[in-house]
Amino acid sequence: MTEGLRERKKREMRRQLSDTAARLFLEHGFDAFRVTDVAEACGVSEKTVFNYFPTKESLVLDQLETTMSGLRTGLADHSVSPVQAALRILDAELTAMTAGLTAGGDPGPAIAGYRRFGELIASTPSLRAYQSDTMDRFVAVAAELLADRAGQRPDDPEPQIAATALLGLWRVQFQSLRRHLATTSDPAKLRDEVTADVHRAARLVENGLTSNWPS
Template identity: 40%
Template sequence: MTGDEQRPAGVRERKRQALRRRLSDTATAMFLADGFDAVRVSDIAEACGVSTKTVWNHFPTKESLILDRGERLATDLARAADGPPEPTGGMHVLDVVVSCIKSELALLDEEPVAAGRDSEVIGSVRAFALLVGANPGLRAATAERQEFLTNSAMRAVAHQARLPVDAPQVHILAGALISLWRLHLSGLLRLGDGIRTTHDIRENVLQDLEVGQALVRSLFRETANAETTAPDSHP
């Protein structure tokens, strides 16, 4: 049995996530410096001291090296779609999305930065925006990723609300959930101006999130009320 196999699962997972982040951060920096098309996956592997196969094991495409911010969101939405629906013990899909956002924002607490400097978290979001804006292929991949997250949200909402996945309410609620995810990213870009501290940025984004969360929760509540009061269509 290897050393890695003897490690507790939590330790192995943290090690895996640390390597993923290092690969993604290195790739982002190299793409910014030399251009997305000019950098090969083998160059990224060499810079990180790993094999090219290791990079492919973590990222199925070159584009996914910088499109991994929604990885946990996609995983947790899939779990919500397969888990027990509300209110019988399943976690409300809105709370799933909010939890993912707060975990992203918590990274700011791990690297407190005073005013006048950029944090790594905000720097990576800004770098992502710059890269996507300059590369048509990345814009297409980003749109595809957005559609994947929206479809994942639709499946989770349909399951939790006990509605058909193509119901209009499901489309609206899923779109609102993904808008919440985009809200925190746009907030980091807007507020990460080099003037505010990471603490101030986090608190401001959390305030925006609270407003958005209340709006989306009201949509879920109205949908639930409409389902409860709708006349029985069965004979």
């Protein structure tokens, strides 16, 4: 029970730090807010913030680490195909995101904030670079796990291209969210539209892997 409580408190602190960073990011932009500001707002030291997040960029884009954990677990499960494992992770992330839009009742302000968040990321070079570097790490991890499933080396062409195609589904979901957020204020409709886009892309990936890749 002590370990459970400790882990819960750590999760709560991580969430508080990330939420505070996101608020400051939306209010002031990435360059204007400091890690010190996040620490002060949460009543902790700057060192504590860095114990949870190694960089300022990871404070804002903390969801990416959750994705990494999901990938490691999902692709290691040989009972499901790699595409189905990816779809499970993507669906969980989308469900959490759309549920958050309705948490306050009226989804309008939350949707506006999410749009603003996406715009600021797109206009911040250091965050775009962090996203790109993280996607490269995702591909490397996925290639290792896919190679293990097929009895190959991670640097063989097949796991490399399969991992790249698989991680492309995250880009599809991100771009679909941005596109549909501009035209809808209904979280349920947003979820359905984004899911449809991701599944369209997933069918192409699944067909390629089924034809050329061990299950």
